[in-house]
Amino acid sequence: MFFLDILSGVLLLVGVFFGFTGALGLFRFPDFFTRVHAASVTESIASILILTGLMLQTQFDLNTAKLIFILLFLMITSPTASHALAKSARHGGLLSIPESKKKKENS
Amino acid sequence: MHFGKWTLFLAVFWMLLSGYFKPLMLGFGVLSVVIVLVFLRRMDKADEEPMVISIGHRMLRYVVWLFWQIVLSSVQVTRLIWSPTIKLSPSLEKISVQNTREASRVLYANSITLTPGTMSVDLEDGEITVHALQKESIDDLKSGEMERKITSIWGENK
Amino acid sequence: MIGVLATVCIAILVVMGLALARACYADTVYDRILGVNMFGTKTVLFIAAVGFLMGRPDFLDIAIVYALINFIGMIAVLRFFEYIAPIE
Known part of the structure; x- marks a missing residue:
C-alpha cells in the first residue's frame, strides 16, 4: 500500500504542475487561438494525472468506477467545448495569426 | 440485438x-x-444511422496509444510555455478525410483536439480545418499515422 | 498523504484563481469564455480532491453533476455568442 501512496502522490503533484503550466500559458501566449492550446494542456493531461492519482487512493470499489466515469466524460466533453469555442470565434470573425498576416500583406 | x-x-x-x-x-x-x-x-x-456500441480490443489499443501521444505533446507544449522567449509558428491548414466514415471523422477530430498543440477548428464535408501551435505537428498529422489507426478500428468506408 | 492532498487542493485553487483572473481581464469575449471553461474543469477536479481530503468520497457524485452542468452551460453560452463580432 505504501508504494501505491507514493505513486499516487507523484501523479497528483505532476498533474498540478501541468495545470499550473496551462494557467501560465493563458497569460503568456499571444492570441486567442494559441491560448486555447494552453488551456487544453490543463484539460487533458492534468485531469488524466489528477484523477488517476485519486483512483489509487480508493479501495478499488464503486468510487474507482465513478472516477473512471468522470475521466471518460471529461475526455469526451472538453475537446467538444474547445472545438465549439474555436468555431464560434471563427464565425464571430476573430482571425488567427497566420490569417491576419495574410490580410495585412494583401491590403 | x-x-x-x-x-x-x-x-x-x-x-x-x-x-x-x-x-x-x-x-x-x-x-x-x-x-x-x-x-x-x-x-x-x-436518425438514418443508429448508434451501435462497439468497443473491442482495437479501441482499447487506440486509447492507450492516444494517452501516450497526449503525454508526448503535453511535454512539448509545456516546454514552449516555460521557455523565456516564446517561439511559435501558428498555422492553419485543411486536412482531407474523404475516405473515412462519419464516426471515424468525429473520433479523429476529437483526438486532434484532445492532444495539446493541435486543435480542429472546423469539420465540414470531408475536410477538417486544423490549427496548430507549430508547423511540425501539422506535418505529423498529414503523414496519416493517427488516421490509419482510427480507420483500422471500424474498417474502411461503409 | 493528507499533506499531499491539501497541497493539491490549494494548488488547484490557485489555478482556478488564475483562470478567473483571465476571465475578468481579457480582450475578447472568447478569451473570457475560455477562462470560465477552464475554471469549470478545474472545479470538477477540485471537488473530487476535496472529497478525498475530507474522507467523504460521496463528493464524487457532485463532481459528476458539476461536469454535466458545466458542459451544457458552456455549449449554451457558445450558441448565444456564435454570431456576434468580438469586442476589440
Whole structure:
C-alpha cells in the first residue's frame, strides 16, 4: 500500500504542475487561438494525472468506477467545448495569426 | 440485438451511479432504463444511422496509444510555455478525410483536439480545418499515422 | 498523504484563481469564455480532491453533476455568442 501512496502522490503533484503550466500559458501566449492550446494542456493531461492519482487512493470499489466515469466524460466533453469555442470565434470573425498576416500583406 | 446491448449498458451505468441494491431503487432503475429505451427507439426512427456500441480490443489499443501521444505533446507544449522567449509558428491548414466514415471523422477530430498543440477548428464535408501551435505537428498529422489507426478500428468506408 | 492532498487542493485553487483572473481581464469575449471553461474543469477536479481530503468520497457524485452542468452551460453560452463580432 505504501508504494501505491507514493505513486499516487507523484501523479497528483505532476498533474498540478501541468495545470499550473496551462494557467501560465493563458497569460503568456499571444492570441486567442494559441491560448486555447494552453488551456487544453490543463484539460487533458492534468485531469488524466489528477484523477488517476485519486483512483489509487480508493479501495478499488464503486468510487474507482465513478472516477473512471468522470475521466471518460471529461475526455469526451472538453475537446467538444474547445472545438465549439474555436468555431464560434471563427464565425464571430476573430482571425488567427497566420490569417491576419495574410490580410495585412494583401491590403 | 442492438437494444439488448443498450439495455445492458444502461443497467450497468445505473448500478455504477446509484450503488444501492434495495428493491425500491432497483425499481426506479428499471423504470428509467425503459424510458431511455423508448426515447432511443423514437430517435432511431428520426436518425438514418443508429448508434451501435462497439468497443473491442482495437479501441482499447487506440486509447492507450492516444494517452501516450497526449503525454508526448503535453511535454512539448509545456516546454514552449516555460521557455523565456516564446517561439511559435501558428498555422492553419485543411486536412482531407474523404475516405473515412462519419464516426471515424468525429473520433479523429476529437483526438486532434484532445492532444495539446493541435486543435480542429472546423469539420465540414470531408475536410477538417486544423490549427496548430507549430508547423511540425501539422506535418505529423498529414503523414496519416493517427488516421490509419482510427480507420483500422471500424474498417474502411461503409 | 493528507499533506499531499491539501497541497493539491490549494494548488488547484490557485489555478482556478488564475483562470478567473483571465476571465475578468481579457480582450475578447472568447478569451473570457475560455477562462470560465477552464475554471469549470478545474472545479470538477477540485471537488473530487476535496472529497478525498475530507474522507467523504460521496463528493464524487457532485463532481459528476458539476461536469454535466458545466458542459451544457458552456455549449449554451457558445450558441448565444456564435454570431456576434468580438469586442476589440
